[in-house]
Amino acid sequence: MSTIRQSICFGCFNRGGVTPDQLIREAASIGYASVEMLPEEHWDQVRDAGMDIAIVVGHASLPDGLNKRENHDRIEDELLANMDQAVEYGIPGLICFSGNREGKSDDEGRDNCIEGLLRVAKAAEEKGVTLCMELLNSKVNHPDYQCDYTDWGVSVCNGVGSPRVKLLYDIYHMQIMEGDLIRTIRDNIDHIGHFHTAGNPGRNDLDETQEIFYPPVMRAIAETGYTGYVGHEFVPLGDPLAAMRAAYDTCNV
Numbered sequence: 001m002s003t004i005r006q007s008i009c010f011g012c013f014n015r016g017g018v019t020p021d022q023l024i025r026e027a028a029s030i031g032y033a034s035v036e037m038l039p040e041e042h043w044d045q046v047r048d049a050g051m052d053i054a055i056v057v058g059h060a061s062l063p064d065g066l067n068k069r070e071n072h073d074r075i076e077d078e079l080l081a082n083m084d085q086a087v088e089y090g091i092p093g094l095i096c097f098s099g100n101r102e103g104k105s106d107d108e109g110r111d112n113c114i115e116g117l118l119r120v121a122k123a124a125e126e127k128g129v130t131l132c133m134e135l136l137n138s139k140v141n142h143p144d145y146q147c148d149y150t151d152w153g154v155s156v157c158n159g160v161g162s163p164r165v166k167l168l169y170d171i172y173h174m175q176i177m178e179g180d181l182i183r184t185i186r187d188n189i190d191h192i193g194h195f196h197t198a199g200n201p202g203r204n205d206l207d208e209t210q211e212i213f214y215p216p217v218m219r220a221i222a223e224t225g226y227t228g229y230v231g232h233e234f235v236p237l238g239d240p241l242a243a244m245r246a247a248y249d250t251c252n253v
Contacts, residue, residue: 005034005227007032007035007055008231009231009232023240024051031248032248033051034054055091059078059097060074060078066113067108067113068104069112072119075096079096087129092228096133097133098146100142101146110155124165125164129164133147135148135167153167167192168192168194170198170233171214175212198233198234203235206246230251232244
């Protein structure tokens, strides 16, 4: 059993002829602890296979997120409804998005995100569900996305001041934006509720063709005492099931 509780992002591996049944069975056979970000129709099957559902998306629209006050009513309703589902299925985390800047300064966007998350933080605490704002790169994949640096995300978490509001630290995205992965993870682990992986450049397999050497990154995460999940969110270049096994072995520290 891996020290790191590894998870598979469903949509990345449900391709190339791999059916949901095959993906779930193979993930369990390899030793994965979770399958995440998958349609609700497959949740029971994952649980029946002895795995968890580590995290799912908590509200609609990545670019149109919490940094806009006009979205707060909608997002509050969506998060509260999804918290109830998360409790029913034992899902510990929900993904949240800052949204795109669209001219908003870092201070304005931060303050709006804090205001929106404060509306649901108490409910998250009562239900034991962690809201994880995702760090994404604005250089390659998500132009204009506001939560694109760790320090900005941490400032949101500090502003909310809840143990149930944290960050989804996507290693691929933060390698593009700021690098210095291990130091940043160690310094901010108290604010990280979930991790994602992918190779850079290309967002593909965690192999020798990309610049992130994942074993020491995983060891650094394990050494912090982190007990959450690390979800593989890359698009395999070859056979998805073989890529699942290779990623597990690479990160099995």
